[in-house]
Amino acid sequence: MKIKYIDRETNSIKEEKVAGEKYLKWLYGSPVGMGFLELFLKKKIFSYFYGKLQDNPLSKKKVQAFIQDYDIDMTDYKKKVAEFTSFNDFFYRELKVGARKIDTNAKRLISPADGRLLAYENINIKGLLQVKGSTYSLEELIGDKYLAQNYEQGFCLVIRLCPVDYHRFHFPSEGIPEKAKEINGDYYSVNPIALYKKAQIYCRNKRHLTIFHSVNFDDILLIEVGATCVGSIVQTFTPNKEVYKGEEKGYFKFGGSTVIMLLKPGVLKLDEDLLANTANGFETKVKVGMGIATKK
Numbered sequence: 001m002k003i004k005y006i007d008r009e010t011n012s013i014k015e016e017k018v019a020g021e022k023y024l025k026w027l028y029g030s031p032v033g034m035g036f037l038e039l040f041l042k043k044k045i046f047s048y049f050y051g052k053l054q055d056n057p058l059s060k061k062k063v064q065a066f067i068q069d070y071d072i073d074m075t076d077y078k079k080k081v082a083e084f085t086s087f088n089d090f091f092y093r094e095l096k097v098g099a100r101k102i103d104t105n106a107k108r109l110i111s112p113a114d115g116r117l118l119a120y121e122n123i124n125i126k127g128l129l130q131v132k133g134s135t136y137s138l139e140e141l142i143g144d145k146y147l148a149q150n151y152e153q154g155f156c157l158v159i160r161l162c163p164v165d166y167h168r169f170h171f172p173s174e175g176i177p178e179k180a181k182e183i184n185g186d187y188y189s190v191n192p193i194a195l196y197k198k199a200q201i202y203c204r205n206k207r208h209l210t211i212f213h214s215v216n217f218d219d220i221l222l223i224e225v226g227a228t229c230v231g232s233i234v235q236t237f238t239p240n241k242e243v244y245k246g247e248e249k250g251y252f253k254f255g256g257s258t259v260i261m262l263l264k265p266g267v268l269k270l271d272e273d274l275l276a277n278t279a280n281g282f283e284t285k286v287k288v289g290m291g292i293a294t295k296k
Helices: 019-029 030-043 042-054 056-068 087-091 138-141 147-149 272-279
Strands: 006-007 012-015 108-111 116-122 128-131 134-136 155-161 168-170 174-175 181-183 207-214 218-223 233-235 248-250 258-263 266-272 283-286 292-296
Touching: 012 258, 042 087, 056 087, 116 128, 116 272, 128 181, 134 138, 138 147, 138 218, 155 266, 207 233, 218 248, 266 272
Parallel strands: 006 283
Antiparallel strands: 006 012, 108 292, 116 155, 116 283, 128 134, 155 258, 168 248, 174 207, 181 207, 207 218, 218 258, 233 248, 266 292
16 A cells, blocks of 8 residues: 655655565565564564664664665754664654744644644544544543543544654643653554554554643643554653643654644644545644644
8 A cells, every 4th residue: 555645844745655664564464474463573572672673783784774765854863874873873863953943822732743643623532543444442542431531522633653753752832741651552563554454553552641731722641652663662751840842752762653642622723734634534744843733
């Protein structure tokens, strides 16, 4: 399958170059591949040791080829290629100051990550959409029936990070975050190739949940979902301390990943282009700091 998305900066349709595409198609598209996936690759032990390999200094030899294969623009980042100490050091690379323009309007909610976004309003918390024909419930995702009920008919924003993307995530508004809750799980891929083949991946994978008491958008549920080969989800913020819009929250180690935001009904209006693209079956490529919704 070809994965196409809308680049918001150029308003053009682009085709995603998928890292490990042949491998993903075999794993999720053949009986032998699925068997191998269920027996071994979805397990924590595999992603743990694979992550350790990416921490090894020898892994830095892969960095230059990866940058060239996926046309990654390195001018946005603090370190030069020669300065990375491992592939993971490159993978969770930091941006230069000012590399992402933050929408400072207090009434605007911003994207917390670079990635491909799907936007939903008036959600049914018992049937959140993974892909067409496949749903999951918010209760299963967060493990809290009563907390989930607060978001019925609210908003759901799903931002998928590819292995080629910037892999740090940020706060979408000013506010105070509670301590992140870790929910153990498996390590399936979050690429659309996998999402179409395996039900309820977001509920099955390891994830972190943070209740974020935002200044302008009420309580937001911030959820980071791990994936195949994601060695760790690392939180870098201090719980119960006020944060500013765009401040770093944490980062993923190696692998594709997903950030999900849940907001209560009536608190905002999602940007029309994001809703229209989602309705037409397209993700929208966004960057940290882009305004994506306005306070009502």
